[in-house]
Amino acid sequence: QITLKESGPTLVKPTQTLTLTCTFSGFSLSTSGVGVGWIRQPPGKALEWLALIYWDDDKRYSPSLKSRLTITKDTSKNQVVLTMTNMDPVDTATYYCAHSPVWGSYRLYYFDYWGQGTLVTVSS
Amino acid sequence: QSALTQPASVSGSPGQSITISCTGTSSDVGGYNYVSWYQQHPGKAPKLMIYDVSKRPSGVSNRFSGSKSGNTASLTISGLQAEDEADYYCSSYTSSSTYWVFGGGTKLTVL
Numbered sequence: 618q619i620t621l622k623e624s625g626p627t628l629v630k631p632t633q634t635l636t637l638t639c640t641f642s643g644f645s646l647s648t649s650g651v652g653v654g655w656i657r658q659p660p661g662k663a664l665e666w667l668a669l670i671y672w673d674d675d676k677r678y679s680p681s682l683k684s685r686l687t688i689t690k691d692t693s694k695n696q697v698v699l700t701m702t703n704m705d706p707v708d709t710a711t712y713y714c715a716h717s718p719v720w721g722s723y724r725l726y727y728f729d730y731w732g733q734g735t736l737v738t739v740s741s
Numbered sequence: 742q743s744a745l746t747q748p749a750s751v752s753g754s755p756g757q758s759i760t761i762s763c764t765g766t767s768s769d770v771g772g773y774n775y776v777s778w779y780q781q782h783p784g785k786a787p788k789l790m791i792y793d794v795s796k797r798p799s800g801v802s803n804r805f806s807g808s809k810s811g812n813t814a815s816l817t818i819s820g821l822q823a824e825d826e827a828d829y830y831c832s833s834y835t836s837s838s839t840y841w842v843f844g845g846g847t848k849l850t851v852l
Contacts, residue, residue, distance in 0.1 A: 654841070656787075664779070664787065664830050666841040677840045713786060726834035726841070727777035727792040734786055 619643035621653075621714050621732035628738050629704050635737060639697040639714030643730075646672050646692045650719030653697040654728060655688065657710040665710075669717060670697060671724065706739045745770065745831055745844035752850040758819040761847045763831030764812060769842055771812035775834035778807060778816045781846075782827045790829075791816060818849070826851040 625637035637655070644651060654669035668688040669677045678686050687700045697714060712735055715728035746764040753759040763770065763778075770776055774794045779787035789798050791807035794814060804819045814833075818825055831844040 656843075663846045664781075664832075664843040666832075666843055669841065679841075680838050725792070726773075726775035727789060727832065728779075728787075729789050729792070729798065731786040731788070 619716055619730040621716060621730060623712060623714050623732045623735040625712075625735060625737065627736060628740065630741050631705055631739060633704050635699075635701045635704050635708070637699045637701075637712055637714075637735065637737075639699070639732060641695050641697070641714075641716070644716065646670075646690050646695070646697070648672055648719060649722040650724050652717035652724065653690070654715050654717055655697075655699045656713045656715060656728070657708075658713070658734075659707075659710040662710075667701075667712075668699060671717075704739045709737065709739045711736045744835070744839060744842035745833060747829075747831060747844040747847045749845070750848045750850065752852055753818075753821045754852045755821050755823065757821050758817060759821060759849065761816045761818075761829055761831075761849070763814040763816070763833075763844050765814075765833055765835075765842070766812055768837045769833040769835035770809065770814050770831075772836060773834055774809070776807065776809060776814040777832045778805075779830045779832065780825075780827050781830065787830065821851050823851050825849060 621641040652671040655667040670688045685702045716730040776794045778791040781787045795807040
């Protein structure tokens with residue numbers, strides 16, 4: 618059974634750096650083709666894809682946020698960490714991590730398991 | 742502005758069928774069979790309903806189906822039920838530098 622859970626601060630101040638951790642179970646990020654992504658959703662707005670890291674440390678970022686994002690993995694701890702610099706009130710959102718599956722060793726382009734999400738508010 | 746275009750809202754009565762469209766480009770929806778659909782109830786995490794355009798994950802009702810024509814993908818829900826009332830998002834891989842895109846979401850109201 619695959620589960621993911623996001624953790625991190627619920628409140629950050631403008632200009633600060635946000636660090637979120639996704640702790641997962643039921644799969645390994647050392648399995649060929651597997652990935653973990655981050656998606657956010659501002660209150661009342663649409664989902665927005667942020668970043669994704671694969672088993673082989675291939676990293677992909679949303680171009681509009683690339684300069685502010687860093688995604689890393691710790692395979693031994695079953696964790697993926699997302700950092701976002703220079704936080705602004707418009708970054709207030711629920712942040713989700715999600716599992717991107719594999720078929721054989723081929724990447725699949727969807728998210729089949731999601732964490733419950735964590736609401737991050739940016740305010741002074 | 743989302744990369745994939747969805748209608749803001751659709752509605753239907755119990756038992757009816759509805760279709761939600763998702764329009765992209767030849768770099769995403771039209772170029773690859775990597776369209777997925779997610780259902781999201783208020784305050785909940787998204788749930789995968791359709792992947793690879795038309796495949797249903799185990800446990801998802803066969804009332805949900807997906808298709809694609811050109812640069813537009815569609816999600817059809819038949820036999821509408823009250824519990825289908827939710828927001829629906831499409832998503833796709835894209836060969837552009839963006840890599841992954843979501844639609845703006847569609848609010849389904851069951852009348």
